[in-house]
Structure formats: structure tokens, C-alpha cells
Amino acid sequence: MDCIELVELITDYLEGTLPHHDRERFNAHLSECPYCVIYVDQMRATLGALGAIPAESISDAAKQTLLHAFREWKRG
Amino acid sequence: MVVNREIDEGSLIARLHDGDESAFVVLVDRYHHAMIRVARGFVRDEATAEDVVQESWLGVLNGLAAFEGRSSLKSWIFAIVINRAKTRATREGRSTPFSSLVSLETSGREAAVAPDRFLDATAKWPGHWAQPPVAGGDDPEARLLRSETMAQLRRIVDDLPPAQRTVITLRDIAGQDAESICNALGVSETNMRVLLHRARSKVRGRLERYLADTEEAARS
Numbered sequence: 001m002d003c004i005e006l007v008e009l010i011t012d013y014l015e016g017t018l019p020h021h022d023r024e025r026f027n028a029h030l031s032e033c034p035y036c037v038i039y040v041d042q043m044r045a046t047l048g049a050l051g052a053i054p055a056e057s058i059s060d061a062a063k064q065t066l067l068h069a070f071r072e073w074k075r076g
Numbered sequence: 077m078v079v080n081r082e083i084d085e086g087s088l089i090a091r092l093h094d095g096d097e098s099a100f101v102v103l104v105d106r107y108h109h110a111m112i113r114v115a116r117g118f119v120r121d122e123a124t125a126e127d128v129v130q131e132s133w134l135g136v137l138n139g140l141a142a143f144e145g146r147s148s149l150k151s152w153i154f155a156i157v158i159n160r161a162k163t164r165a166t167r168e169g170r171s172t173p174f175s176s177l178v179s180l181e182t183s184g185r186e187a188a189v190a191p192d193r194f195l196d197a198t199a200k201w202p203g204h205w206a207q208p209p210v211a212g213g214d215d216p217e218a219r220l221l222r223s224e225t226m227a228q229l230r231r232i233v234d235d236l237p238p239a240q241r242t243v244i245t246l247r248d249i250a251g252q253d254a255e256s257i258c259n260a261l262g263v264s265e266t267n268m269r270v271l272l273h274r275a276r277s278k279v280r281g282r283l284e285r286y287l288a289d290t291e292e293a294a295r296s
């Protein structure tokens with residue numbers, strides 16, 4: 001495996017859907033290529049950051065409408 | 077509070093059944109914007125997406141009594157949004173249905189990293205890095221979690237092609253499993269992964285450029 005192939009297989013690798021043989025080739029490449037190790041680390045960090053995106057605050061107007069709906073729903 | 081931290085859904089559902097408003101607020105604060113991002117992949121504009129999401133919350137409340145917990149509450153809520161957004165898009169006669177976006181955004185070849193960053197066939201090590209990625213400084217994690225970086229990350233996601241944005245929002249921001257995403261969107265696993273791969277590769281690349289630029293600006 002070379003680096004240009006590795007960057008295309010990374011999603012299957014991280015999602016656990018890479019076939020066994022390719023997974024071994026992927027790991028073998030990582031064991032001798034420090035640059036691709038950085039690449040994989042960056043991708044993992046990116047996914048970590050995406051998962052850490054703070055929930056954005058919702059506008060007061062939208063929230064009031066929803067709370068109103070909730071109270072209506074509660075009343076049945 | 078982040079969108080995909082696991083919450084105790086069981087107790088939340090019980091509190092909702094009891095009419096506990098604060099439980100509803102927890103859900104709204106957590107998922108509302110991710111829901112708008114997802115709806116945005118189907119309908120023509122932001123205002124319509126917001127409208128669809130408002131309507132979806134009513135659907136959530138009205139469906140709660142019948143919710144059997146066969147999927148997670150989160151997957152169920154996003155499935156409702158996707159359904160309503162699809163219905164709305166059909167009613168509006170939106171020119172590009174989601175399935176066309178999927179074909180469009182999975183077609184052709186798209187390199188995860190610009191090909192000129194790799195050595196060409198004349199080099200001793202063709203296909204290996206010519207301009208490798210650079211490891212982040214002392215504390216790359218802390219840098220990523222800074223609020224400016226988070227804001228930039230959100231812009232990067234918003235700028236993705238719509239089907240890619242929908243998939244990365246569901247998978248990586250909202251933390252849903254691949255299977256529920258495929259079911260809710262009606263896309264094959266293969267196409268879902270192509271969309272995810274293209275989205276993630278773009279986000280990593282744009283984040284890399286943003287961090288390099290801000291570093292340079294800080295030094296000069």
C-alpha cells in the first residue's frame with residue numbers, strides 16, 4: 001500500500017468495514033510511514049472535534065413556540 | 077453540552093411522559109440545530125428547514141406514546157425529521173430529490189487529498205507523500221476545541237455539498253450508527269460511506285488549511 005491509497009481507505013478503516021486483508025496492509029503501511037500515522041491522527045482528531053461541536057443555542061422565538069407546543073401537548 | 081454525548085434516554089422518556097418541560101428542553105437544546113442541518117439537505121432554504129424541524133418536534137411529542145424504543149430515541153427523532161423533510165420537498169416539487177443529490181455527490185472520482193501532495197510516477201517512491209501532513213504543536217486537541225476552531229468547523233460543515241453534509245451531521249456530529257442512517261435516508265451502505273468519506277476528507281483538509289493559516293498569522 002502507498003500513501004495515496006491509504007488516504008482513500010481511511011473511512012472504511014475507521015468505520016471497521018475494511019476487509020481483513022486490506023486492514024492488514026493498512027496497518028503494515030502505518031507501521032513504516034510516520035506521515036500516514038499523522039494523517040490518521042488528524043482524521044481521528046477531526047472526528048473528535050465534530051463530535052464535540054457544542055449544541056448551538058436556539059432562538060428565543062423558536063424556543064417559545066416549542067414550549068408553547070409542549071404545554072398544549074401536555075394538556076392533551 | 078455537545079450533540080452526541082450519550083444521554084440516559086430511558087429516564088428522559090419517562091420524564092417526557094410525565095410532562096416534564098425541562099426534559100423537553102434538554103432534547104431541543106441538544107438536537108434542534110443538527111436537525112435543521114439535516115433537513116436542509118432536502119428542502120430549498122433555511123426557513124423551510126426550520127419550519128420542518130418545528131413540525132417534527134410536534135411529531136415527536138405526538139408519537140411519543142407509541143414510541144417503543146426499538147431504535148434509540150435519537151435515531152427515531154432524526155428519522156422523523158428526514159421523513160418530514162422528504163415529504164415537504166416532494167410537496168414543494170424541489171428540483172433535486174435527495175436520491176439525485178446522492179448520485180451526483182458519489183459520482184466520478186474525487187481525491188481525498190490533492191494528488192499533487194504525492195510523489196509522481198517518476199519518483200523513487202511514487203504515491204508517497206511529497207507534502208506530508210504536519211503534526212500539530214504541543215496540544216493539538218486543545219487547539220481544535222477552541223471556540224474559534226469550533227465555529228470554523230461548523231462553517232466548513234455548512235459549506236459541504238448537501239448530501240455529504242447530511243451524512244456527516246448524522247454520523248459524526250449526532251453520533252448515529254451507520255445502519256440507522258442508511259435506513260432513514262434510504263441510501264445503500266456503499267453510497268453512505270462514499271458520502272461520509274468525501275465529507276470527512278474535505279473537513280480534515282479544510283481544517284488543516286485553516287489551522288496552518290491561523291498559525292502563520294499568529295507568527296507574523
Ligand SMILES: [Zn+2]
Pocket residue numbers: 002003006029033035036204205
Ligand atoms: Zn504513508
